[in-house]
Amino acid sequence: MNILIVAKRILRQFFRDKRSVALMVVAPGLILSLLWLVLDNDSRTAEVAVVEAPEQIYEQLASGKMEVSILDEKTAQKQLNDADIDALLKWDENRPLLILEGSDPTDHQMIRTSIQEAMGLDRKEAVSIQYWHGSEDMNFFDYTGPVLIGFFIFFFVFLVGGVSFLRERTQGTLERVLATPIQRYELVGGYLLGFGLFTLLQSVLIVLYSVYVLDMYMVGEMWRVLFITMLLALTALSVGTLLSTYAKNEFQMIQFIPLVIVPQLFFSGLFPIEGLSSWVQVLGKLMPLTYGAEALRGIMLRNENLGDLQWQVFMLLMFFAIFTLLNVKALRRHRNL
Amino acid sequence: MIELNGITHKFGKEKVLEGVDIFIDRGEIFGLLGPSGSGKTTLVRIMTGLLIPREGEVKLRNQRMPKRSLMKRFGYMAQENALYYELTAWENLDFFSSFYLRKQKKERMKYVLRITGLLEYRNRSVGSFSGGMRRRLSLAIAMVHDPEILILDEPTTGLDPVVRRSIWKEFHRLKEQGTTILITTHSMEEADKCDRLAMLRAGKVIAAGSPDAWKREYHTQTLEDVFLHFGGEEA
Numbered sequence: 001m002n003i004l005i006v007a008k009r010i011l012r013q014f015f016r017d018k019r020s021v022a023l024m025v026v027a028p029g030l031i032l033s034l035l036w037l038v039l040d041n042d043s044r045t046a047e048v049a050v051v052e053a054p055e056q057i058y059e060q061l062a063s064g065k066m067e068v069s070i071l072d073e074k075t076a077q078k079q080l081n082d083a084d085i086d087a088l089l090k091w092d093e094n095r096p097l098l099i100l101e102g103s104d105p106t107d108h109q110m111i112r113t114s115i116q117e118a119m120g121l122d123r124k125e126a127v128s129i130q131y132w133h134g135s136e137d138m139n140f141f142d143y144t145g146p147v148l149i150g151f152f153i154f155f156f157v158f159l160v161g162g163v164s165f166l167r168e169r170t171q172g173t174l175e176r177v178l179a180t181p182i183q184r185y186e187l188v189g190g191y192l193l194g195f196g197l198f199t200l201l202q203s204v205l206i207v208l209y210s211v212y213v214l215d216m217y218m219v220g221e222m223w224r225v226l227f228i229t230m231l232l233a234l235t236a237l238s239v240g241t242l243l244s245t246y247a248k249n250e251f252q253m254i255q256f257i258p259l260v261i262v263p264q265l266f267f268s269g270l271f272p273i274e275g276l277s278s279w280v281q282v283l284g285k286l287m288p289l290t291y292g293a294e295a296l297r298g299i300m301l302r303n304e305n306l307g308d309l310q311w312q313v314f315m316l317l318m319f320f321a322i323f324t325l326l327n328v329k330a331l332r333r334h335r336n337l
Numbered sequence: 338m339i340e341l342n343g344i345t346h347k348f349g350k351e352k353v354l355e356g357v358d359i360f361i362d363r364g365e366i367f368g369l370l371g372p373s374g375s376g377k378t379t380l381v382r383i384m385t386g387l388l389i390p391r392e393g394e395v396k397l398r399n400q401r402m403p404k405r406s407l408m409k410r411f412g413y414m415a416q417e418n419a420l421y422y423e424l425t426a427w428e429n430l431d432f433f434s435s436f437y438l439r440k441q442k443k444e445r446m447k448y449v450l451r452i453t454g455l456l457e458y459r460n461r462s463v464g465s466f467s468g469g470m471r472r473r474l475s476l477a478i479a480m481v482h483d484p485e486i487l488i489l490d491e492p493t494t495g496l497d498p499v500v501r502r503s504i505w506k507e508f509h510r511l512k513e514q515g516t517t518i519l520i521t522t523h524s525m526e527e528a529d530k531c532d533r534l535a536m537l538r539a540g541k542v543i544a545a546g547s548p549d550a551w552k553r554e555y556h557t558q559t560l561e562d563v564f565l566h567f568g569g570e571e572a
Contacts, residue, residue, distance in 0.1 A: 335403070
């Protein structure tokens with residue numbers, strides 16, 4: 001009963017504060033849109049210059065996915081030097097020699113592949129390729145999208161939840177509420193319920209926007225995605241409220257972002273960490289976002305069900321339970337009942 | 338009704354209360370006086386169970402604090418206005434009274450808003466309230482469930498005389514009804530209206546008694562002089 005009273009108040013307060021509502025819904029949408037603009041490009045075409053090549057080679061290259069120009073050696077070298085072109089193909093003792101511009105490592109593979117493809121050196125003809133998961137059209141945005149959805153929900157719930165609990169403390173309302181017959185767990189429960197309902201709405205909007213407007217790759221069930229984002233949001237809320245006990249003001253709450261939030265982004269699968277040494281991977285295993293991101297990827301890219309993801313779901317529940325218990329404990333500082 | 342036995346408390350190494358004994362009877366209006374920093378607010382927080390003293394015990398209705406079943410027996414008004422500024426006066430009151438009341442909630446809410454002169458402002462957000470209005474709303478929240486004990490930390494500071502009079506009228510009505518009221522105050526005029534007083538200084542009770550007894554004992558006409566007598570340079 002008291003849980004409902006607290007939850008009702010939180011929702012009321014929330015919808016009074018239009019800006020925070022906008023922050024939690026519009027901001028993730030905006031950032032995802034910007035990322036979509038940046039990442040959702042079809043692979044760009046390489047600009048290649050050919051020097052003293054046989055006509056046949058030129059035509060072959062031009063038929064591939066690149067822009068080809070014929071230049072004399074001097075101009076070509078100057079352009080390569082100024083990074084106007086991506087690569088230079090020339091003949092060195094009757095063998096083709098490819099000189100890459102080389103300052104952007106992400107381009108290397110792309111240029112090599114397009115040149116090899118164009119010259120018929122790839123194995124595409126010999127081996128036909130099919131996709132078990134995903135598709136040929138999938139790009140970096142589709143791969144990172146599920147992680148980012150999880151991240152933004154985690155981030156904004158952490159911040160807004162932490163700050164509003166902090167305010168309860170600095171305004172004195174926390175102490176005032178604890179001078180009523182409420183139990184500590186009811187207060188924490190009310191917070192989880194109020195925020196839980198709100199973040200459910202937030203998650204629905206973010207996921208729908210990503211999938212239907214930004215056309216993010218999604219083969220799984222919507223309710224599973226929402227289940228995971230819900231778990232992530234509750235974990236974020238319990239971490240945020242717990243840490244807010246160690247902050248004296250809003251500014252100190254912001255200081256937790258580089259310590260608690262940003263590292264999670266690095267280790268949660270946005271960058272591949274399989275190849276890293278095992279102790280680095282252990283770091284990722286200690287972070288809730290890792291499990292949320294793995295689960296979201298599993299659902300959205302591979303249509304996994306919750307049975308396939310039981311380990312991730314279990315770990316999220318563990319984080320949630322532990323931090324919630326710590327919250328109830330931390331309130332002892334205010335009332336030993 | 339309220340019993341404090343040998344309360345001693347420290348914040349870190351600093352002693353804020355030392356051996357405080359106070360006994361308050363049912364239906365008494367008890368005033369706690371003292372200069373700023375004398376430990377009044379700490380003592381009030383100890384009475385409500387929000388703070389556990391290092392030594393000594395607190396009893397409300399002959400039961401030892403902190404105890405959950407006692408939490409609904411008293412109404413508490415803190416020195417700082419613990420209110421949600423985004424919400425209206427009505428919503429704030431509704432939130433706090435929901436922990437105590439169900440059936441008669443609306444009637445009680447209207448009643449305390451009328452007493453504190455806020456009924457017509459109930460749908461305004463607390464953020465737009467003046468300091469005095471916030472004070473009055475905090476008081477309304479403390480009284481809404483008609484508790485046997487009221488613990489009020491500077492309830493009338495910053496209020497105009499008209500509202501103050503209406504509130505004191507209510508205090509006396511509650512007293513007749515058997516409610517025990519503890520208030521802390523700086524105002525001598527208010528101290529005069531209490532049944533008994535205790536003066537706190539540097540964490541110790543340095544005097545206790547009724548206002549008239551004090552005046553007789555220290556041969557003065559007003560309590561102000563008594564306060565200056567005790568308070569010395571700090572007052």
